Amino acid sequence: MSNYIKFTLLAAVSMILWSGCSKFLDTQPQGEYTEDNYPYPAGGGPFDSYLFGAYNELRSYNIHVDGFVNAFSIRSDDADKGSTASDGGADVISMDNFPVLPSSGRANALWTGHFGLINKCNTAISFIDSVGESVGTEELRLQGIAEMRFLRGYAYFNLVRLFGRVPKMDKKIENVSSPVNIPQSTAAEIYTFIEEDLKYAIQYLPPSWDAKFNGRVTKGAANGILAKVYLQQHKWQQAYDAANLVRNSGQYDLSVDYNKIFSEEGENTKESVFEIQATASPAVTQANGIQYASLQGVRGSNNWNLGWGWNTPSESLEAAYEAGDPRKARTILYSSTSTVKNKSIFGEDMPIYPTDVPNPRYNHKVLSSPNLRNTISRGSWWMNVRILRYADVVLMFAEAANELGKSEEARTAVNEIRERARRGAAAGILPDITETDQASLRTRIRQERRVELGMEHDRFFDLVRWGTAQTALHAAGKTNFQNSRDVLLPIPQTQIDLSKNLLTQNPGY
Template identity: 70%
Template sequence: MNTNYFYKKYVIAILLISSTIFTGCEKFLDTQPQGSYTLDNYPYPQGGGPFDEFIFGVYDDLRSYSVHVDGFINATSIRSDDADKGSTANDGGADVFGMDNFPVLTTSGRANALWTGFLGIVTKCNEAIYQVESNDDIVSDEEIKQQTIGEARFFRGYAYFMLVRLFGRVPLIDKMLDDPAQQLNIRQNSVAEIYKFIEDDLNFAAANLPLSWDERFIGRATQGAANGILAKVYLTQGKWAQASSAAQKVMTSGQYDLTTDYAKIFGEDGENSSESVFEVQATASPTVTQTNGTQYASIQGVRGAGNWNLGWGWNVPSDVLEAAYEPEDPRKARTILYSSTNTTENFTIYSELMPRYPSDVPNPRYNHKVLGSPNLRNTISRGCWWMNIRILRYADVVLMYAEAANELGQTEEARTALNSIRARARRGAAEGILPDVATNNQNTLRNAIRHERRIELAMEHDRFFDIVRWGIAKQMLDAAGKTNFRIGRDELLPIPQAQIDLSKGVLEQNPGY
């Protein structure tokens, strides 16, 4: 395949990686389509590589509706005990009702979108690897080739990690197929085989990705991202020693820390901070309001009128999440956005008076972590399509290390890691708020770590997977009023019936559906 045609194009695709560094709200000014080629950076921007055109399509897919938007929010957050569907009673129909209180429909369009979206990422990763290994028209040194393969294998490993947690047994596709239709008739591999494949991909990525990129490529996958996701892969399987080792590699890399205040992390000025291990990049401008962004925040935005018509109002913090916070925990106010009432005025982090519930908005609470700044809402759009999606934060890595260390009997190390998260959370709060955990009892410490994960990472798409791997999903979901959850069925989504039909029965349905 001759790729000169691609190099001669000034714009190869809408990419996620910006050609200039953005800080805070500056990323929205004079925004050009990301990934543009100019006379100054042709044939590819300095700090990149000749295979970027193939890997950048993967970054584009990360923002897509089928990957990290509607189905993702439903399957990872609304299915959990920490969130409810929200909006009005009938909004979303049976598809979303099944996500909120089980079982998910075998005909669910959202489950089908997740299946096709993440397998679509696998396909693009396999194509990128094929181009590196087989395209003789592109001249590159071996280091760049291995780095590009590492980048592709990072995303392929991440995509399969999502797929195996969502669906269990899925087809393992490790190379570019001559005919894309072949993908429809590949039998499912075992969960153990999928996890082995994920581990191999992420270990290769960790060995070949850089610690950091040129500042013009902020947001690209790094060694820390690979080791961080790998730690979660090991943790999910109960491989405590491996999880501890992978997390420690991130913690000792010198690239990340807990200096960013919790209240700042989720705003525009907290994007790509020292807290960020990996996040999906999005941007917008008054003239390009959606094309380079993602609908992630809009789906969760306050459902109101006028200035408060910010979105669908889905994925609202639940009663049980609200009750789980310790007294005066500052993280609660940054996570739960309260509507005003006839007797109480509540405000956003930007000091805006919230509309009243139930007269002006249908829900008493919304997700505060996805609220963009009012200045940008007034100058770009109400939907906040520019908001990045946090996939892995440093605090998550520290808590994974704490959990693994505790399971290994390393009580002091686990407690120290846990308390570092609490120390950041209480920074600036009154004395006595969120005191250090002092217990030496492994089970008590285990529960403290689990509590801290729930609170620190609330509404960030880990909770459902956490309660499933801890074996407490039924207990926690029943307590949240989601009593239709059935053990042995609802830990996984159904294999989409549309995919079973396309496979002519090669794909097998998950138990209980």
């Protein structure tokens, strides 16, 4: 990856994909595949042009950038909005301090972005069904549908956690960006739909792909997301079983050093279960990438003008680490002060707070290589987004095992995570946990999830499913949070209006 040119599933052009053209690209992204040299049938399939249009949506600004960072991270006690007090206006500040209003542009963008992805999945499924046996093999047809049902299930998992009751759209809709004429299903109905999609995906997805198809979803990704779906519903045995299938698949392990996971070198390693692909070059700095890292980049001057400076680690997260935990330094990027010179993971001197940068802490996990910043751009659009890491699966297994009374299995799994974290650290750092009773072990597992997965999108939903959101958020200073209202975002008023009040608002708004 020295020249950082990667094949990306995500470079397909939507106009081509949805006009029925059977060719993959009409342009050549960064010197890679063209219409003529795309590798089908040697490893690809006749449906890939349709499938890649859905994969492409994963990099959408409305799915995994602005609203995602706000709703999945800034709402939690791990992160603050960052930047300057007024930056982003009331719409962003409400994500940090609550309540989010029904007029929120970011809530509406998350709604339309995810339903746009769902409609592309349904379009691809409809096409594959329509051609029947006339195109491709039965194996390729089932596999293509499985990929789309995984992405559809993942999109609905985000929607049900964000909004609760949402419309169930299982068929292609023509010429609309959102399903305004479909009533809402209950959260329970949506969870059943998600489980059905992911179980189908598990049945027909491969365990792995050739490296040129990095980012295409696998059986392990489907089992991992399904484990998370079960965990959110407290279905402990099902979560245990799904996570255990990933653990026993032989595809993943904890061999990758924690410091390496979040770098360009750490992309698509044994740690990666589901990872959104992005790439860039000096000639194409943004078109094949994602703005995720740029949104969170250090907001400073000159060489440290890397982004918006949003989603900064909170004092609450900073205080959560045990003494000497090496994961803290890889998660929290400290600005220098007038008396203390701090450095980045790459050995760079950090700018001074508050004279050079407006925040004392930034997200270290999204800091890109200075070599690439100097040769491509400071925006870091090439950084992949880790949606599901193997460590997350191990910790889900541990949590489910503990709730099922399997304390020894739970403790062993947590200690696997701690062993990786302390590699190379001084003796006595992060010793194995020894708790045996369920309540104490539950506390330790929850703590380990927080520090292992800090700034990685799950903390808010963990707090909600544990029933501790209000206590934790109030302790972190987010005292406007009300459990009776803020566990869900409001249904966007724009969507209620478009539906002519067929959609109804969530409680408390």
